[in-house]
Amino acid sequence: MxxxxxxxxxxxxxxxxxxxxxxxxxxxxxxxxxxxxxxxxDPPSVAAAVRQCPTGALRYSGDGLPPDDGRTDASDESVSxxxxxxxxxxxxxxxTVTDHEDSTITVESRIALCRCGAxxxxxxxxxxxxxxxxxxxx
Numbered sequence: 001m002x003x004x005x006x007x008x009x010x011x012x013x014x015x016x017x018x019x020x021x022x023x024x025x026x027x028x029x030x031x032x033x034x035x036x037x038x039x040x041x042d043p044p045s046v047a048a049a050v051r052q053c054p055t056g057a058l059r060y061s062g063d064g065l066p067p068d069d070g071r072t073d074a075s076d077e078s079v080s081x082x083x084x085x086x087x088x089x090x091x092x093x094x095x096t097v098t099d100h101e102d103s104t105i106t107v108e109s110r111i112a113l114c115r116c117g118a119x120x121x122x123x124x125x126x127x128x129x130x131x132x133x134x135x136x137x138x
Contacts, residue, residue: 005043005062007036007050014057015088015112015127023049054090055125056110068109086135088112088125097123 020028026040027049038046047065050058060068079093090112097105097113105123112125116134119126128134 003038003043003046005038005046005060005065007038007046008059008061009036010057010059012057012121012126013055013112013124015055015125017054019052019054020049020058023052051110054092054110055112056108083115083136084112087129088115 021030024041024045027037027046029035029037040046041049043062043065047060047062047068050060050068077094079091079095082090082092084090090110092110094107094109095111096107097111099105113123114121114125114128115136116129116132118128118132118134120128
């Protein structure tokens with residue numbers, strides 16, 4: 001852990017929205033190795049950039065930082081679902097994902113769910129919609 005924060009990247013959840021790159025290029029740089037440099041900004045700024053990741057592919061931990069739970073207010077228990085044009089559903093807020101037998105797959109606060117049916121990582125989006133040319137309503 002450097003700079004008081006640890007950032008974890010889950011490649012199986014990343015759909016390359018680049019929100020981290022746009023939010024904090026001093027920390028997130030795909031041309032660099034390693035591509036995450038937590039010393040590039042203060043821990044609260046790094047945490048804020050990570051929370052912008054809509055899929056939960058990026059997560060953080062660190063003492064004195066707000067929990068990485070997708071909420072902007074600790075009392076906020078609401079869940080929002082936003083359909084991306086020709087893409088996944090972005091779900092934000094405390095969410096339990098279960099399978100057809102009602103077994104819990106995961107409990108998270110930032111996820112991207114597949115709408116096209118082509119994902120190899122169902123129920124999560126893996127960007128297959130782009131590869132197969134899926135369009136909503138069509």
